[in-house]
Amino acid sequence: MEKFMFKRSLSKPGQNRFRFIALMGCTTFLAGCAIGPDYQQPELTLPSQYHNELQQVEGDNIGKTQWRNFYLDPHLQPLISHALEQNLDLEAMRSRLIAARQRITVTDAALYPEVGIDAYGERSLDSGLTNTDPSAENEFSLSGVVSWELDIWGANRRRSEAEYANFLSAQESLNLATISLISDVASRYYEWLDIEQRYQISTNTVALRKKELDLARLRKENGVISGLEVRQAEVEYQSAKVTLPDLDFERGEKANQLRILLGEFDYPLQLQTGVELRSEGALFPEQFNVGVPSEMLSQRPDVKAAEQALIAMNAKVGVAKTAFFPKFTISGSLGRESDELSNLLDSEGVTWSLLGGITAPIFNAGSISAQYEIAKEESRQALLAYRNTVLTAYFEVNDAMNSFRRSELAINAQQELVAASSEYTRLAGLRYRNGVASSLDLMDAQRNLFSAELALSQIKRDRLLSMITLYRALGGGTISLQNAPQAAAVDIEGE
Structure with a gap:
């Protein structure tokens, strides 16, 4: 690097004024330009529709619906609200957003002159070996200091552009974390509710089969049935009973997962009277409009965050290019200097200095060129990551729609199976009591009904989870940081 210093020259006043105006005009013109590529949104050729399009209805698609208007379950909404206030991961994301906002201020500071104060006092005594009449001397100085690196090539403006894009990316990451938290709370809640219901089904079945076992033992004592039928009743009783330990463990584990999301050790999770995995019509909006794929670019936070990362890397290409210039x-500086502190402000003690310099690269063994090539490749990587995010988002929506469709067919079929199993059990019971059918027929019918009821609870759970997944894949609702607790300190609207 070579540094050239400008010195004050003695010329005619008119010439100095003309040169100064010309220099300032040239500087202003150059300052209006920023070296490097200006960002242009990539052209993406998205399909016009999803592969498995759901029924279209008027109005915005479901991905733009606020979470309170999507999750209609009155027992779930308080859990989501609590998690938004107390979740520790979300609080950490808010902290990262605030830090990202402050980094903009740090970067923007380079666009302006740096002003400071330089003050010092010194008292010294020369050596008697080198000075025939040594005496103590004082020196005091007070001055204001200004330094400024002119942003001729736009390096600082490109850095500011990159940091602002990083801030917006952090904002979208917070939105994504919020949407993920909401869907995770809803998913864990319905999974926990499913386990609780299957536990209740198993408990009721165990109680019923215990009565049947006691009745079988009584009938054997009276010589009505054989010991084989008693053993069959005992097998059915133990088969139902063996499901309880695993379900009891699972419901405790699922409750703990939910408490982690809620940010508390002992949040009270209790089943409300009448709460069950009801029809989704009572828990979610009745109609789903998925919109068109191009809407993902403005709805999904992960897509928007990836684009802001691309903008930041594009700006860094410009920063790397300015290193060639x-x-x-x-x-x-302007101040005063005196050998006495009392005379420091005397008008005769004025000092000033003005310095201009140019630092230019001459030889750096290819380091600047390599940094520039690195920046271009990182920008290309960010572009590929953005395209991949859009591609992944598109197929996530398609997969969620497939799961939604499949769960709709499965729940209808399973409900019909439960209804048929119930009728089969009722008829088998009548035939057994009338002596037409054996106890084995009745036990077989009860076994099928028990399995069908357990499966129906799981299929209802899967149906609700598919709706949550589809809503999240479509964007998960518009998120406003002003609605997020403790996020008001981040002034986003003012940007």
Whole structure:
């Protein structure tokens, strides 16, 4: 690097004024330009529709619906609200967003002159071996100091552009974390509810089969049935009973997962009277409009975050390119100096200096060129990551729609199976009591009904989870940081 210093020259006043105006005009013109590529949104050729399009209805698609208007379960909404206030991961994301906002201020500071105060006092005594009449001397100085690196090539403006894009990316990451938290709370809640219901089904079945076992033992004592039928009743009783330990463990584990999301050790999770895995019509909006794929670009936070990361890397290409050009600096000071502290403000003690410099690269063994190539490749990587995010988002929606369709067919079929099993059990019971059918027929019918009821609870759970997944894949609802607790300190609207 070579540094050239400007010195004050003695010329005619008119010539100095003309040169100064010309220099300032040239500087202003150059300052209006920023070297490097300006960002242009990539052209993406998205399909016009999803592969498995759901029924279209008027109005915005479901991905734009606020979470309170999507999750209609009155027992779930308080859990989501609590998690938004107390979840520790979400609080950490809010902290990262605030830090990202402050980094913009740090970066923008380079666009302006740096002003400071330089004050010092010194008292010294020369050596008697080198000075025939040594005496103590004082020196006091007070001055204001200004330094400024002119942003001729736009390096600082590109850095500011990159940091602002990083801030917006952090904002979208917070939105994504919020949407993920909401869907995770809803998913864990319905999974926990499913386990609780299957536990209740198993408990009721165990109680019923215990009565049947006691009745079988009584009938054997009276010589009505054989010991084989008693053993069959005992097998059915133990088969139902063996499901309880695993379900009891699972419901405790699922409750703990939910408490982690809620941010508390002992949040009270209790089943409300009448709460069950009801029809989704009572828990979610009745109609789903999925919109068109192009809407993902403005709805999904992960897509928007990836684009902001691309903008940041594009700006860094410009920063790397400015390293090929000279840097211009101006510094100066104005103050007073005196050998007595009492005379420091005397008008005769005025001191000033003005310094201009140019620092230009001459030989750096290819380091600047390599940094520039690295920046271009990182920008290309960010572009590929953005395209991949859009591609992944598109197929996530398609997969969620497939799961939604499959769960709709499965729940209808399973409900019909439960209804048929119930009727089969009722008829088998009548035939057994009338002596037409054996106990084995009745036990077989009860076994089928028990399995069908357990499966129906799980299929209802899967149906609700598929709706949650589809809603999340479509964007998960518009998120406003002003609605997020403790996020008001981040001034986003003012940007």
